[in-house]
Amino acid sequence: LGQRVDRAVLAPRGRQGPRLTDLKVQTSSYGTAIPRVFGTMRVAGCVIWSTDLIETRQDGRAGKGQPVTTSYSYAASFAVALSARRIAGVGRIWADGKLLRGAAGDWKTQTGFRLHHGSEDQAPDPLIASHEADAPAHRGIAYAVFEALQLADFGNRIPSLTFEVIGDATPPRxxxxxxxxxxxxxxxxxxxxxxxxxxxxxxxxxxxxxxxxxxxxxxxxxxxxxxxxGRATGAPLVLDPDATLREARLPVEAVPAALSLSHYDPARDYQIGVQRALGTGGGWREEAIELPVALEAARARQVADDLIRERERSRRSRKAVLDATAIAIAPGTAVRSDGALWRVTRAAVEGWRVTLD
Known part of the structure; x- marks a missing residue:
């Protein structure tokens, strides 16, 4: 509620969708948005509960007759929210960028671990319930619980974790x-x-x-x-060939000379990859697009090529004047005119005439 008030009243941020940097840094702040994970994605999550550091003291001797030495080790128990929808599971886990759990489920550091998949009937975690009188079940939220994670490998602090979250068993459409x-x-x-x-x-x-x-x-x-x-597929409407047409073209400089597309690359442990496509016109500027989606490099390159070709096609605009039979054609409709495919961006009705841009 506080986040909504801040956004609507105090300081609208103008932010719309996810950004490529969102999933890298683990947070523990109130009001942090929890993403809804589809397919398989590497996310940092948000720490939603933790204990104080657990200190263990151990006395020992280096050898017979040697003085007693005391050493201390530390561990922590905590929970991390991963997805605001049910997930199928978690694969690899990284701590400070290094592998903490492998693809086979093997742990590199000693810890207890439980995963709550985010069902609407899940029970509170038993460890959290043993510390909190009214422990929430976080229903509808997928979260992971670490119990007594040993911290010696991480400078006796809770490391920054990222998780390979499997939202769906198969890639969704x-x-x-x-x-x-x-x-x-x-x-x-x-x-x-x-x-x-x-x-x-x-x-x-x-x-x-x-x-x-x-x-x-x-x-x-x-x-x-x-x-x-809407998509430019299927069977588009065919405009009357007798329609009055006026066509315009933007200058060649309106089309970028190159387009770079940033994306998450699954083959590189979901690090950011960049694909670049070159235009065929005489433009001089370069356009950069952030696409916060996990895409194989070849698919991302195809998307970059498609986007720059779309920019080139969008230089052409057309105004079509038709009779009243075209009154049902709405903005967003795909139409075919003179063998080419167009998208209606504006429709105006005046008298018995319909004008489409």
């Missing part, structure tokens, strides 16, 4: 993710592109789905009380 985020407000078929991994967050649903729309070439279209997913 982009359209399914978009509709799940919309919770009934987003309708329409497709896109069918698989999503290797996505941690949805941000200030709005529109911002959360924008990355997936960019990846798939989709756009959002008002459809009554809902929003429909």
């Amino acid at each position: 982009a359209g399914d993710v978009m509709r799940a985020l919309g919770e009934g407000a987003i309708v329409g078929a497709g896109p069918d592109d698989p999503v290797a991994g996505y941690a949805a967050s941000g200030d709005s649903v529109a911002g959360a789905v924008a990355a997936l729309a960019t990846m798939t070439g989709a756009w959002m279209v008002p459809d009554g009380a809902a929003t429909r997913i």
